[in-house]
Amino acid sequence: MITPVDSLSAMANGSLKNSHLMIDFVKMLQLPYTGAAVSDQFLKNNPKAVEGFLRATIKGVRYSLAFEQQSIDALQKRNPQTDPKLILEGYRNTVPTMTKVGTASDDVIRTDLKVRAAILNISPGDVRPIDEIYDYTLTRKVTAELDCNGWQPTP
Numbered sequence: 001m002i003t004p005v006d007s008l009s010a011m012a013n014g015s016l017k018n019s020h021l022m023i024d025f026v027k028m029l030q031l032p033y034t035g036a037a038v039s040d041q042f043l044k045n046n047p048k049a050v051e052g053f054l055r056a057t058i059k060g061v062r063y064s065l066a067f068e069q070q071s072i073d074a075l076q077k078r079n080p081q082t083d084p085k086l087i088l089e090g091y092r093n094t095v096p097t098m099t100k101v102g103t104a105s106d107d108v109i110r111t112d113l114k115v116r117a118a119i120l121n122i123s124p125g126d127v128r129p130i131d132e133i134y135d136y137t138l139t140r141k142v143t144a145e146l147d148c149n150g151w152q153p154t155p
Contacts, residue, residue, distance in 0.1 A: 007021075008089055012083060012086060036057070038050055054138055055145075058102045058142055064091075066152075066153045067153065067155050071091060072091055075087050101140075101143045103139055110130070
């Protein structure tokens with residue numbers, strides 16, 4: 001399994017010339033592809049650091065959603081060896097998976113848990129409830145604060 005940008009790059013340079021796309025996970029199987037995880041102890045000892053990280057991440061996502069060209073320019077600056085066309089295509093493939101609120105819906109999470117349980121050979125009845133696995137408390141708090149304060153990204 002490779003990322004969309006890596007697959008585009010590999011296709012462009014011929015690395016995948018004898019390969020076949022089996023499943024395009026971005027299009028076929030909606031899952032939370034990224035996330036942030038910290039230990040209970042780190043969260044307890046460093047709640048402001050976690051909140052700051054989440055706030056910066058949500059602001060970055062909102063910026064990326066609002067400003068395509070500036071986002072592509074930033075990606076190109078950090079990946080000068082990557083073909084600009086691939087960066088643009090990767091960006092446009094990724095945007096639909098991003099959320100302004102930093103959370104995934106319960107339906108998406110249920111699907112994710114079913115897939116992971118099947119991979120790990122865990123019986124569906126043994127899968128823990130969503131709120132025992134995903135804790136969006138701080139993400140929702142940060143999102144609410146940004147919205148309440150009227151924060152908007154600027155180029």
